[in-house]
Amino acid sequence: MAEKYKEQAVIIRQEEISYGVYSMWLKTEQVAGQAKPGQFVSVYCHEGSRLLPRPISICEIDREDRAIRIVYRVVGKGTEELSQMRTGRCLDIVGPLGNGFPLKDKKAFLIGGGIGIPPLLELAKELKSEKQMVLGYRDSMFLQEEFKKQGSLYVATEDGSYGTDGNVLDAIRENGLNAEIIYACGPMPMLRAVKAYAKERGIECWLSLEERMACGIGACLGCVCKSKERDSHTNVNNKRICKEGPVFRAEEVEF
Amino acid sequence: MNTKVNLAGVTLKNPVMTASGTFGSGAEFAEFADLNQLGAVVTKGVANVPWEGNPTPRIAETYGGMLNAVGLQNPGIDLFVERDIPFLTKYDTKIIVNVCGRTTEDYCEVVRRLANQPIDLLEINISCPNVEEGGIAFGQNPKSVETITREVKKYAKQPVIMKLSPNVTDITEIAKAAEAGGADALSLINTITGMKIDIHRRTFALANKTGGLSGPAIHPVAVRMVYQTAQAVNIPIIGMGGILTAEDAVEMILAGATAISVGTANFRNPAVTMEIVEGIRDYMEQYGVNDIQELIGAVK
Numbered sequence: 001m002a003e004k005y006k007e008q009a010v011i012i013r014q015e016e017i018s019y020g021v022y023s024m025w026l027k028t029e030q031v032a033g034q035a036k037p038g039q040f041v042s043v044y045c046h047e048g049s050r051l052l053p054r055p056i057s058i059c060e061i062d063r064e065d066r067a068i069r070i071v072y073r074v075v076g077k078g079t080e081e082l083s084q085m086r087t088g089r090c091l092d093i094v095g096p097l098g099n100g101f102p103l104k105d106k107k108a109f110l111i112g113g114g115i116g117i118p119p120l121l122e123l124a125k126e127l128k129s130e131k132q133m134v135l136g137y138r139d140s141m142f143l144q145e146e147f148k149k150q151g152s153l154y155v156a157t158e159d160g161s162y163g164t165d166g167n168v169l170d171a172i173r174e175n176g177l178n179a180e181i182i183y184a185c186g187p188m189p190m191l192r193a194v195k196a197y198a199k200e201r202g203i204e205c206w207l208s209l210e211e212r213m214a215c216g217i218g219a220c221l222g223c224v225c226k227s228k229e230r231d232s233h234t235n236v237n238n239k240r241i242c243k244e245g246p247v248f249r250a251e252e253v254e255f
Numbered sequence: 256m257n258t259k260v261n262l263a264g265v266t267l268k269n270p271v272m273t274a275s276g277t278f279g280s281g282a283e284f285a286e287f288a289d290l291n292q293l294g295a296v297v298t299k300g301v302a303n304v305p306w307e308g309n310p311t312p313r314i315a316e317t318y319g320g321m322l323n324a325v326g327l328q329n330p331g332i333d334l335f336v337e338r339d340i341p342f343l344t345k346y347d348t349k350i351i352v353n354v355c356g357r358t359t360e361d362y363c364e365v366v367r368r369l370a371n372q373p374i375d376l377l378e379i380n381i382s383c384p385n386v387e388e389g390g391i392a393f394g395q396n397p398k399s400v401e402t403i404t405r406e407v408k409k410y411a412k413q414p415v416i417m418k419l420s421p422n423v424t425d426i427t428e429i430a431k432a433a434e435a436g437g438a439d440a441l442s443l444i445n446t447i448t449g450m451k452i453d454i455h456r457r458t459f460a461l462a463n464k465t466g467g468l469s470g471p472a473i474h475p476v477a478v479r480m481v482y483q484t485a486q487a488v489n490i491p492i493i494g495m496g497g498i499l500t501a502e503d504a505v506e507m508i509l510a511g512a513t514a515i516s517v518g519t520a521n522f523r524n525p526a527v528t529m530e531i532v533e534g535i536r537d538y539m540e541q542y543g544v545n546d547i548q549e550l551i552g553a554v555k
Contacts, residue, residue, distance in 0.1 A: 006287055006526060051320065051522060052314070053522070092524075211312065212313065212315065214321060215283070217283045217284070217525065219278055219279035219284060220279075221279075221299075221325050222314035222325060235305045236306065236307045236308075236328065238307060238308065238328060
């Protein structure tokens with residue numbers, strides 16, 4: 001099992017890259033050295049009334065300069081606090097957490113929706129196979145320039161302002177795309193549709209799930225999802241998203 | 256400096272324990288905290304058979320606290336005995352197994368299965384607010400508390416701690432009933448029943464609608480109940496409820512707790528138990544306290 005670390009990271013820089021979406025680079029000695037695409041970190045607020053860590057996926061890893069990038073959306077008081085932090089501030093983090101995406105040498109779809117898009121960037125950088133990145137946005141876009149450098153990019157927007165007018169599967173159909181493996185992260189309705197699409201076509205499919213968490217390290221059993229088989233750790237049909245996940249084989253989980 | 260405390264005949268190296276349900280069986284936290292430095296590890300509740308627990312979301316943060324409705328998901332006593340107890344026996348700490356059940360028979364079956372296990376104490380959870388059967392149903396009526404305590408004691412080979420709910424009118428009545436039933440110690444408080452509504456989605460934050468409130472928000476309630484109970488019974492009390500710092504722990508000890516459990520704070524900082532052990536020592540040094548016994552229930 002890979003090591004996890006609790007450390008004090010330092011904010012190298014932070015910017016708003018789309019409306020309410022922030023990109024933060026963190027200097028972290030240990031986490032950056034261990035992290036893999038698809039893993040996440042627990043980020044702790046300074047404000048004492050906010051007890052629980054915010055689980056945020058790792059968007060990019062700079063192993064040479066020992067830094068990680070997280071990209072998150074402001075959805076509440078905790079992420080709002082993070083968004084106000086300036087360069088040089090310290091931030092307690094624990095990580096890297098979760099299992100991450102398996103890197104396979106197959107023609108791939110990287111399918112991301114909304115704030116599920118960021119973890120696919122490091123995956124895209126580390127996957128050596130042919131990749132087609134299919135990203136769905138509600139309206140305003142982010143990270144698309146970075147993804148463009150990694151392979152062919154297809155975009156769908158719900159308001160039709162850019163790319164395919166519709167969702168990620170509409171973009172796949174409209175462009176007549178196909179793949180041998182799918183990696184996906186995004187909202188539950190998108191993941192359900194991707195799972196059904198993969199099943200129909202018999203494509204290997206890996207999904208990154210999310211759920212409300214407390215500990216982030218597998219102890220509290222807050223963030224489980226239903227599993228098809230009895231899980232060897234929990235001894236029931238529940239898997240811990242923070243520990244056995246967040247990435248699962250699509251047919252392994254029911255949601 | 257002596258930090259040892261005696262809990263129902265079992266000597267703990269210090270009064271710091273983990274609160275059931277927040278620490279698993281210790282394996283996940285062993286990467287961040289040295290379990291050898293803890294007075295005891297209290298495991299997540301275990302039943303006679305595996306329990307799936309409640310639907311998600313099970314967790315919601317609140318101001319200075321959190322709600323949970325995990326619903327006592329657990330792997331069942333068989334796997335627990337095979338995997339979790341052997342893991343904990345590798346450490347130089349006391350092992351307290353939290354027991355849950357739907358019926359009196361369920362509790363007794365688990366207690367019987369633990370009779371020959373290398374564990375130090377049993378903590379009987381009659382106060383979980385998140386399950387329909389068992390749990391709190393046993394813990395809100397003095398008569399049923401006395402009865403279940405007596406039943407469990409018949410089969411128990413280790414000292415029995417009854418874990419009490421704060422969701423009652425008068426906790427001292429419940430505490431006295433547990434003592435009358437033969438309890439060797441008491442744990443209090445379990446979580447306070449609460450609710451959070453997501454105003455944007457206009458729905459409950461938890462799938463279970465209600466959950467147990469924990470964290471520093473409930474600490475003063477816990478201190479008050481530990482104090483009242485300490486005046487009412489002659490058995491030792493393990494104080495818990497929102498302990499985040501060594502100061503909170505000392506406060507609980509002064510109120511009458513022989514030992515303390517750290518729960519939600521583990522989520523804020525997975526190494527917090529170590530800091531609390533250290534911080535209690537610092538407090539004792541600062542005030543020239545040679546023996547922690549001097550602090551237990553010192554504020555009357």
